[in-house]
Amino acid sequence: MKILLVEDEELLSNAIAKGLKRLGFAVDQAYDGEAALYSYEVNAYDLIILDLNLPIIDGIEVLRQIRESDFEMKILILSARSDTNDRVLGLNEGANDYLIKPFDFEELVARIHNLIRRTFSQTPSVLSIGGVTIDVLAKAVTLDKSPLPLTNKEYSILEYLMLNQGRVIPQSELIEHVWDSEADLFSNALKFQLHSLKKKLGEADIICNVRGQGYTIKGDHVNE
Template sequence: MRVLIVDDEPELREQIALSLRQQQYTVDTAGDGALALEKVFADPFDLIVLDLMLPEKDGFTVLRELRAEGVKTPVLMLTAKGEVDSRVKGLDLGADDYLHKPFSMAELLARIRALLRRSHEQISPVLTIGNIRLDTNTRIVTLDNQPVSLTPKEFSLLEFLFYNRNRAISRFTMAEHVWGDAFDPFTMSNNIDVHIKNVRKKLNDQGGRIIVTVRGVGYMAKDEQA
């Protein structure tokens, strides 16, 4: 799971990031609103922890622009204690939950788990593009209703691309999602390309009709029906 922490307090930002990494989350951080938007639009996240008081662009502006662009990533908003109007405004703009400062790390982690659980419950366990059907519960992939045997890493890559259909995903993000901190940045690009080549072959997609190569970036699962 990829989480973006957006807060202009370096010490708090790194404290949250460390706690999440210890729970096996993949974490990125931003110290201002403009950088946060840049990162979200470049690569998908599973959840965003967003402080309201930010330089460049405040949390309200970030939230407004995310929702205006159709980004549905769950947002946990951090507010100062007693700021009822701010919490109401944030929720009206599309925040999914809020937590006021100061907070315990245990409560923050619990709220993150709840938001991620709620988010994934709303997503159908079966993902379909064209004649390819991927069941995230049974981890079975079929092509024209015939089962296709994928390795665990191949399945995870295909699942990640299908979840983010019609969105270019960088090789770095794919490696980070599938291998976590264990991937080697020196062999990452070639490793991803080899796995994608194998998936395409098994899905009879050697021409890249569904798993499209995005030059200079990585790959995209193209769904013309979406």
């Protein structure tokens, strides 16, 4: 999953980004409202973490501009503005959640998971396909009921494909949602990670390369 983190305090932004990346999220960082809107326009994100006290363009105005045309994007406000009126304003302008600074990182992660779960509201948190089971909330994978250790990138690729089963995912889309915006779309990183992932899956050959189109998950699936 790919997150846009909009936070003008660079040290805090870097700390949050580091923690999220360690959990397997791809994270882009913006330090002012103008940069946030630019990143939003040119990249695909699953969720935005938005501070309100931003230079150039205020966070509330960023929220308003996004909501003018996009009602699906999940937006979590992360702000030191703790007054009830500020929280009501943020939620009324279209934020999906509001977390006050200072905050506990584990609570932030829990709220991110909650919003992502709403995004895939028709998809159970545990999916099983061809002997491969993935727990989206725990970010854990088993193969024939035995734990399957994956790298963060391998897990993210498998998770995105399984959540989008039944659809062929273009290579560019897969890269957009698994890597940050600094990724080279023409590098071999995706092929390397896919090769490693398929090797670990072994006989559970559920990832199919559709020549000229992208990748998809094949096989019978069971939702739990």
